[in-house]
Amino acid sequence: MKGGGRDAPWSLVWDRIDYDFDEHLEDIRNFLRCPTVSASDDDMLAGAEYVAALIEGAGGSAEIIPTAGHPAVLGRIEGDGPRLLRYGMYDVQPADEPGWSSPPFAAVTADVPGAGPSIVARGAANSKGSLASFLLALASARKVSDLPAEIVFLVDGEEELGSPSLPKVMNDRRADLAAEAAFDMDLTADRRDIAEVYLGCKGIVSFVLSCSGGEWGGPTERALHSSEGVVISSPAWSLVRALSALKDAAGHNAIEGLRSASVPPEDEGLLDALARDFDPAAHLEESNALAYRRPNDARSLLKDLMYEPVLNLNGFSSGSVTGKTIVPHEARAALDLRIPYGTDVESVVAGIEQIVAKTAPEVVVEGVQLCPPSRTTAASPVARAMVESQCDVGPPPQVWPSAPWWAPFYLFEQVLRIPFASGGAGQAGGAHAADEYATIAGLRTHMRQSIAFLHRFAGADR
Numbered sequence: 001m002k003g004g005g006r007d008a009p010w011s012l013v014w015d016r017i018d019y020d021f022d023e024h025l026e027d028i029r030n031f032l033r034c035p036t037v038s039a040s041d042d043d044m045l046a047g048a049e050y051v052a053a054l055i056e057g058a059g060g061s062a063e064i065i066p067t068a069g070h071p072a073v074l075g076r077i078e079g080d081g082p083r084l085l086r087y088g089m090y091d092v093q094p095a096d097e098p099g100w101s102s103p104p105f106a107a108v109t110a111d112v113p114g115a116g117p118s119i120v121a122r123g124a125a126n127s128k129g130s131l132a133s134f135l136l137a138l139a140s141a142r143k144v145s146d147l148p149a150e151i152v153f154l155v156d157g158e159e160e161l162g163s164p165s166l167p168k169v170m171n172d173r174r175a176d177l178a179a180e181a182a183f184d185m186d187l188t189a190d191r192r193d194i195a196e197v198y199l200g201c202k203g204i205v206s207f208v209l210s211c212s213g214g215e216w217g218g219p220t221e222r223a224l225h226s227s228e229g230v231v232i233s234s235p236a237w238s239l240v241r242a243l244s245a246l247k248d249a250a251g252h253n254a255i256e257g258l259r260s261a262s263v264p265p266e267d268e269g270l271l272d273a274l275a276r277d278f279d280p281a282a283h284l285e286e287s288n289a290l291a292y293r294r295p296n297d298a299r300s301l302l303k304d305l306m307y308e309p310v311l312n313l314n315g316f317s318s319g320s321v322t323g324k325t326i327v328p329h330e331a332r333a334a335l336d337l338r339i340p341y342g343t344d345v346e347s348v349v350a351g352i353e354q355i356v357a358k359t360a361p362e363v364v365v366e367g368v369q370l371c372p373p374s375r376t377t378a379a380s381p382v383a384r385a386m387v388e389s390q391c392d393v394g395p396p397p398q399v400w401p402s403a404p405w406w407a408p409f410y411l412f413e414q415v416l417r418i419p420f421a422s423g424g425a426g427q428a429g430g431a432h433a434a435d436e437y438a439t440i441a442g443l444r445t446h447m448r449q450s451i452a453f454l455h456r457f458a459g460a461d462r
Helices: 011-032 044-057 128-141 166-172 226-230 235-251 265-277 280-286 298-307 345-359 381-393 410-416 440-458
Strands: 061-065 072-077 083-089 108-112 116-120 150-156 181-185 196-198 203-212 310-318 330-339 364-371 398-400 420-424 437-439
Touching: 011 044, 011 116, 011 128, 011 440, 044 061, 044 072, 044 128, 044 150, 072 166, 083 128, 083 410, 108 437, 116 440, 128 181, 128 440, 150 166, 166 410, 181 381, 181 440, 196 381, 203 235, 203 345, 235 310, 235 330, 235 345, 265 298, 265 398, 280 298, 330 345, 345 364, 381 420, 381 440, 420 440, 437 440
Parallel strands: 083 150, 083 181, 181 420, 196 398
Antiparallel strands: 061 072, 072 150, 108 116, 116 437, 196 420, 203 330, 203 364, 310 330
């Protein structure tokens, strides 16, 4: 199978996608208008129902699966060929950031500086835009031909919460999810149209530190006049001590079970190739930052992103910043620890608890969530198909041995024991930020690559 031109087996499908595209664009906008913030009281069932309708609209069958949290969606679309598992998510982050140029769930079309005509909405980039694009591409494909592969869908409504219900769903429905390989797709291309392929991801340990006044000391029930701070302890200072101890320990790899990961020999070539095309200045600009923490040569930055642990302070709440002079009666902080592949997650949690107990025993570690890292191989047919299909619609992609972010890919590795790959053509930006967007041209490209990917996998030597 060669090239992605007019003689490609998917060329008629691409023509049909173009014919249907304006209608598809409206369907994507309607999906984005459905608020599906998993951390709030949004009607998540409506989001699950929308996903089921998209699967059924592509000629498949869908089942909404209740969970202890938000529902998941299990679906299936017939095809003449191997069986693939397509993972996706329909939940999104809260949209409470300042700076939105339009309501975050209005899904307006706008000209985004440097990107061009786009849909601006929460979820456009992460990841409802790509999920809808894939399903709508299948709907176009089935109007002109059979699919070259059978596709099973597992769509999560809680990924932004760490996918707490997904392991049970996967264990309960293991037979329904059996497949040769799994994949996830996003709009990963940058402004040069160079897309990305990921062969795994870091893990996360998320937790909250809290401290309230009690028998150990500190004011109880309400804040105290700060003149009493000379004789009454402060929960806020206790929390700061615990945070400082954790940060110092993390910086020196002194949390039990936490270590920097060495670069596996099979990753060296991929890391070198990434470094040759990685632009530190452009990455810094995209991050809305002015300087890096450490040396900023491309290889060092990429090595840190993929193989170094980092402790992040997500937020801190205590007292007043309006000039009120008080000793707060409580304090809370939310943190996450990004961990490389090979880390013993449970040992890390025990190490965090030990450091906090030794430094400030009045501080409580709570709300711990474990999101294990994952890893697969670039040699698998599904990874090769992802790379080849991106070449069919644009420049060769960048192949990352590990993503700096997290997704529940460990379930493919540890539960289903199948290879997986993540990637996707098409440009988007602003995930988890104001004016999140997906370019209109990128959505069309993503639809095309989705079809090429299925053909590439179906024609691979497995």
